[in-house]
Amino acid sequence: MSETDESAAGDSPPVEEPATDEASSPAADDRSTDGESSATDLTELVEDDPETHTGDDDARYAPLEVEGLRKEFGGITAVDGVSFDVVEGTLTGLIGPNGAGKSTTFNLITGMLDPTEGTVRFNGEDVTGLQPHEIADRGLARTFQIARELEEMTVLENMMLAPKGQVGESLWRSIMPVTRGAVRDQETEQLERVWEVLDFFEIDHLADEYAGNLSGGQRKLLEMARALLTDPDVLLLDEPFAGVNPTLEKRLLEHIHELREQGYTFLIVEHDMDLIMDNCERVIVMHQGQILKDGTPAEIKASEEVIEAYLGGEV
Amino acid sequence: MTEHGHVSVVNVLRVDFTRYSEECYHVSLSETYGRYRRTLSEEPLAIGVILVALWMAWSLASGLLTGGIRISSLASLVWDGLLRGLIIGLAGIGLSMTYSILNFANFAHGDYLTSGAFAGMGTSYLIAGIGENSVGALLLVGAGGSVFGGALGIGVTTAPLAVVFGALVAGVAAIVLALAIDRFVYRPIRDESGIALLITSIGVAFALRYLLQFVYGAGVRGTTASGSVPRVSVPAIDGTFRVTAHDISLIVVAGGLMLGVHLLLQRTKLGKAMRAMSDNEDLARITGIPTEEVIRTTWIVGAGLTGVAGYMFVLWKGTLGFNDGWLLLLLVFAAVILGGIGSIYGAIGGGIIIGLTASVSVIWIPSAFGRAAAFVVMIVILLFKPEGIFSGRTTA
């Protein structure tokens, strides 16, 4: 399995390639990356599935589909029959009280946990039960609830880690004199994009800092920037605003909106209801492991069940 | 607006639950990787283990039937393994408790055992040999050949007082040592990771072991008069196997102490606190259990048992060297892992299984590999059931 992945990743051209030609504007850059090269990338990765991107031009194409997801820990059912899909180029919010199963759902989608039942389809391919790195390699990136920066690595190292298809990840290519040149070339190329993304998130002044020395909000930015560098189609953000001060929160939201306009797709877990209501075009409400309501913010606000669920325990 | 306010209150109330379930995720995360790998690489391994077990059973059965293996020699090996296992188990209780409550693998644990054994044996020498030899030579357990243990007639029947006091002093000395080391070495870095503590414990082990060598000398000395220990031959179908008075005293002491620990953990408030700590330290901290007190008790109980185990070990095998505890340590680790870290019953059961493995395995493999067999059992357990074979019940 990993054999195929590797060769596919190795053979594919560096994904940023078309972008580096017009590097002046990060925005234009990202647009083209997402529109074209990720598609070619995917064809190569998922050769066995011709239907992979049938809906590519369709505005309502849903790259991520979750069906009947169930997870039991011992006797406790944390996620109970969850089904939804995430439409391309949208900001979808996943909310619910703590313990509703949001994070578990995330872990099930990204392969950190194996579901007891149900399937996860990504770009038409069944990715249920794949390892996290295999899923990430297919273009589904995530961030963590508590920012997990790589503390004793600099911000730059954190960022340079992320891109896919690095030839230098093969030990022999990295140490042999003949092949090391190619490794250096690719790294130099990749570095440009890293700096662009650092600029975009306005954390370029921290580039040489150890990630462990960053503030909580800066870590969140770093994490999102790093996830972006894996060149994903869909980004799963697990509570990206937790522990972030209001100024930074605003900035983070701007970045997310900007990226969405460039064509990235987001699924955001959050328990701050207002934040989700104000920013997402679609909201999924989870409660006790199940989906309570799935609709536009207006629909959610009007829903009796949701108010009940949020306030039920209190009254 | 008010609605939002309510939401936050609920959230605050539920934070604890989330944190708790976060931990569940982390546990099962590694589980998931494990399961995935297992399907790929471990089915053959599991089949291999079963095949080996079948082969062992068959070869034992055919050996017994054809007379290639005598039942009496098998019984002798089992008896030896059982006693060895009791020592490992007794020492393992302490290791298991500190492993789960302080959250690190203490590589100096074996040297606590040796320290206890030396202190205890010195006391026994002193009681048995006072008057005829110099006090220093006796306390140093005859370092440099100044006194020969065999001549003092140390044995549970010949010098019961020396043995009783020796065992007591062994326990107390190990406790004092463990508490002192904890105070000056482990406590200042209590909040560091388990790995940092593990590395530190390697330093402790080095310092302790070679201090023992400095004080007591490098030689392995005989401690008991092997001829004078009473023994009976127990009939076993095609022959007999030997049971000595020291075997019996080992069983009595080990059994008694294990029962004592059981009662301590089950019946006393402190025992309950210790069980709570080993289950979840953070939880124990916020519910107000005095953790330093629990830690101290852990060292007292664990080191005391270990010291006595060391003394009984030396009394039983009749020799004492500065390396004894270190050589036993990996077997003790094997027992603790087998039984599940934090479980005292697991440590006892694991000890007996490891002792039996190290002894009885010589039926199938060359005797040089007895200990290797025990290590292999440990490695297999770590691969298949890292939570131990008695898992599901921690500490209690």
Added chain:
Amino acid sequence: MSVDGIRGRFGGIFERDVTLVVAVLGALYLAYILAGVAFGYGLRGQLNSIANLTFYIGVFGMMALALNLHWGYTGLFNIGIVGFMGIGIYVTALVSKPPVGDGAAQVGGFGLPLFVGVLAGVLAAAFFGLLVALPALRLRADYLAIVTVAFSEIVRFTMMSRTFQTFTVPDTIDLWLFSFDPTADTVGLGGGGGLILNYTNPLEALLRALFLWDPYLGFVSFVEANVISNNPKPVLDGLLYGIVLLIGVGLFYLLLSRTGKSPFGRVLKAIREDEDVANALGKDTNRFKLTAFVLGSALMGLGGILWYSSRGSITPPSFRPNITFFIWIALIIGGAGSNTGSFLGGAIFAGVLYEGPRYFKNLVQAAFELGDAPRNFGEAMAGFASLDPMPFILYTLDSVSQLRLVIMGVVLIWLMHNRPEGLLGHRKETASSVDLARSGTGRSAEKPTAADGGENQ
């Protein structure tokens, strides 16, 4: 920032490293030479002393570097180092010892050239590394530690066991397509008695391969004629072997810093920091851990070969876990994570903790006329009865080879309390094959953003 500036920065780091290494080595050698002067050593004695110091600096430096790949880079807690070393040298011996006929008093080998033996030893260590790593790498760090130390003990039991003491080699070995007739009849691991390393002198084999053997002999006779008249070859051999080891250290360093400063090394670092994150970023962490572990094991095997191959014989007790812990202490002194630090740690450990106490004892004994040491601790303490500390001091000096292990333990504890990152552990050795400064690409340096982007410290 101009390209020159970057060069300057790089050069700065490089120079600092070189200065540091030179300073540490210089201090060590100076101390040993001064000690030699105090002992009244002649040139021969001095050279011997230097060769000895160089040997231990070489082997500990090499081993610490190899361990740094496992622990410093990848976070793999391997305390079975000595097992891989033992496998390396035992397999080399097995392959390269001259064959013996049936009924010979001692065990022989296959009599193949030494470089084949070395290669086989390294490959065997790598193979066993793979064998350990395949199942064990997903274990928690402390479990991996216990598994690896148990593994190294199993290796030692195997060396000691009578079962593997001797094998009889069949007269013809058929290997699928080809068969060959080994001249060896009895090979084996030698059991508790160990193996006599009676293959070609490794130094001679190396120099012959480089066509330097005859020039070297010429040099030896030159020295004999002009400098040291009394059989200088063993001394020169020792010195040369030390130099070979230092070259070995250099190659280890080169290999490992290339490994570290690459995308591969970056993933290893990420695994050390947080394996889940590396996995979530699309890295097949198991593959990286496996590769790193096998490479490290192979280097440990090679280190073991270089350590023991010039000895007359090897016995199982040399392969007790103590050696593993020595190497750990060396790495922690130098600072896990830094290659330069690893070597410095190895050198300091070798010069100060490993060999230092013995020199100190000799120094004291040379300086003062001291009587015989008491035979045991009791006699040592007896002096205090008459307020005479001398017996105790003598006993302490006499026990210095044991006490240095006590010192090592105390140093390890002190380091873990006060400086767990060692000498250079926290230094940034950036895991990349290129300089990551923005201006590294040249073109983007022109971008205005670079100006306000904050220059890198």
